[in-house]
Amino acid sequence: xxxxxxxxxxxxxxxxxxxxxxxxxxxxxxxxxxxxxxxxxxxxxxxxxxxxxxxxxxxxxxxxxxxxxxxxxxxxxxxxxxxxxxxxxxxxxxxxxxxxxxxxxxxxxxxxxxxxxxxxxxxxxxxxxxxxxxxxxxxxxxxxxxxxxxxxxxxxxxxxxxxxxxxxxxxxxxxxxxxxxxxxxxxxxxxxxxxxxxxxxxxxxxxxxxxxxxxxxxxxxxxxxxxxxxxxxxxxxxxxxxxxxxxxxxxxxxxxxxxxxxxxxxxxxxxxxxxxxxxxxxxxxxxxxxxxxxxxxxxxxxxxxxxxxxxxxxxxxxxxxxxxxxxxxxxxxxxxxxxxxxxxxxxxxxxxxxxxxxxxxxxxxxxxxxxxxx
Numbered sequence: 103x104x105x106x107x108x109x110x111x112x113x114x115x116x117x118x119x120x121x122x123x124x125x126x127x128x129x130x131x132x133x134x135x136x137x138x139x140x141x142x143x144x145x146x147x148x149x150x151x152x153x154x155x156x157x158x159x160x161x162x163x164x165x166x167x168x169x170x171x172x173x174x175x176x177x178x179x180x181x182x183x184x185x186x187x188x189x190x191x192x193x194x195x196x197x198x199x200x201x202x203x204x205x206x207x208x209x210x211x212x213x214x215x216x217x218x219x220x221x222x223x224x225x226x227x228x229x230x231x232x233x234x235x236x237x238x239x240x241x242x243x244x245x246x247x248x249x250x251x252x253x254x255x256x257x258x259x260x261x262x263x264x265x266x267x268x269x270x271x272x273x274x275x276x277x278x279x280x281x282x283x284x285x286x287x288x289x290x291x292x293x294x295x296x297x298x299x300x301x302x303x304x305x306x307x308x309x310x311x312x313x314x315x316x317x318x319x320x321x322x323x324x325x326x327x328x329x330x331x332x333x334x335x336x337x338x339x340x341x342x343x344x345x346x347x348x349x350x351x352x353x354x355x356x357x358x359x360x361x362x363x364x365x366x367x368x369x370x371x372x373x374x375x376x377x378x379x380x381x382x383x384x385x386x387x388x389x390x391x392x393x394x395x396x397x398x399x400x401x402x403x404x405x406x407x408x409x410x411x412x413x414x415x416x417x418x419x420x421x422x423x424x425x426x427x428x429x430x431x432x433x434x435x436x437x438x439x440x441x442x443x444x445x446x447x448x449x450x451x452x453x454x455x456x457x458x459x460x461x462x463x464x465x466x467x468x469x470x471x472x473x474x475x476x
Contacts, residue, residue, distance in 0.1 A: 131245045139166040147198050147218030155448040159246040205239045209451050213242045257442050283308045336367045351390035353401035359408040374450040381443035385419040385466040393423025420465040426458030
């Protein structure tokens with residue numbers, strides 16, 4: 103029973119997610135992997151390595167014993183097929199690893215389980231390989247799901263904190279600044295014809311200050327309006343955001359999207375289209391809020407492009423602003439939002455990459471697989 107406990111015991115994800123931990127780990131898959139290698143297989147050496155878009159959610163490869171250097175998988179990934187149960191390897195080329203077991207999910211190849219020789223010197227049976235393949239696929243799924251849940255919970259906590267800050271700020275401005283100025287303006291205007299010109303001018307100035315403060319509050323509030331992505335399409339929705347929500351944020355916006363590529367984007371699955379739109383919108387908002395150098399008169403330019411790739415589409419959003427290194431010093435521009443969207447893109451078979459140079463540019467690339475609309 104003790105040997106089975108690591109595989110049937112609950113991971114307690116609910117409890118781990120509710121309590122903010124000092125470490126980001128919410129699923130102890132290393133313990134389960136060690137039990138699998140030691141108690142089920144009797145393997146001297148083993149690795150569980152993620153492959154593909156979900157690797158960013160899984161994290162570094164697991165090793166048994168822990169701390170063993172992970173071999174390079176690039177030379178064998180192309181040899182995996184859905185029909186491959188296990189692939190023999192040269193132990194000399196792979197540092198003691200003699201077998202590679204490909205792991206699959208609905209999106210394709212998601213990982214590989216690398217096995218060294220058994221502690222008793224015997225060979226692995228077909229039943230053991232099938233068990234370890236199923237267990238490995240389950241471990242990848244558990245780790246990825248746990249990391250996704252952790253990131254979503256982190257975002258929820260962050261949004262709640264930001265909402266509370268905005269609420270407190272709005273209350274303070276309204277109570278300490280706006281209401282007293284409105285009261286003073288009302289007293290000045292109540293005197294009517296007996297008011298001196300300087301009093302009337304003062305009242306008008308107070309009302310102007312109130313108008314400006316309320317406008318600033320409204321501008322800082324989150325924008326809740328979202329275009330209809332289904333009818334407008336991905337490109338049309340991005341045009342809407344750039345022209346409506348951010349029309350005054352950039353001095354120049356350059357669009358580089360071929361009509362054929364735009365038509366290809368309309369054939370994407372609805373979920374992939376929606377995830378890509380929100381990731382692109384987050385990149386646009388980051389550029390609009392943080393890219394312009396403080397006190398600089400240099401025009402802020404934005405380039406939005408979409409190109410067709412061998413395995414799908416790529417959206418490119420580039421600005422000539424302060425660069426990501428400068429943004430990282432600000433809590434409001436830490437990139438946590440893009441990290442979440444990178445996770446969501448991985449779920450639909452996409453990826454997000456950022457290239458930036460301080461004081462020069464920031465380029466966000468969003469890649470989508472070419473899985474067509476059903």
